[in-house]
Amino acid sequence: MLSAHETIRAEQARVDDLLTLIDQCGDVAERANAVRFDQLVHQVLGIGHARTLTSSESWGAVSSALSRAEEQKMDPAVLSRTSWGGRELETVDDIGAVMSFRMQGHIERALAADVDQT
Structure with a gap:
């Protein structure tokens, strides 16, 4: 068993590891986005459609x-609203895959339009 000082030093060494902190920060941000976007699609699409989407693979x-x-x-x-409206x-097997595909298409077209305007 480690002493209190050894435990503190070990924890400080772990926290001071920049790569570990970067990974943890990315993981926390990803989880926060998932929660935020879950709430967003519930507001935009309604409870029934949102449940179908958020429970998809x-x-x-x-x-x-x-x-x-x-x-x-x-x-x-x-x-979300635009992609749902296609x-x-x-009848689709994986509504999340279809929505993701549609969203990526909208994003790519928007980026291409921005490039054309510059």
């Missing part, structure tokens, strides 16, 4: 697409 890809949209100064609520989604 590809919800992580949707959350990543929404995060990428924010990084590009796009409104994730608008992106072809019907009732």
Whole structure:
């Protein structure tokens, strides 16, 4: 068993490891985004559609697409609404995969339009 001083030194060494802190920060940010985007799609799409989307296998890809949209100064609520409004989604196998694909397409088109304007 470690003494109190040894335990403190070991914990300080662990926390001082920059790579560990970077990984932990990224993990916390990813989880925070998932919670935030879960709430967002519930507000934008309604409870039923949002539950279907957030419980899909590809919800992580949707959350990543929404995060990428924010990084590009796009409104994730608008992106969610626009992506949902395409072809019907009732018969798809993985609604998250379809939504992620649609979102990526919207993001790419927006980026291409920005490049064309500059």
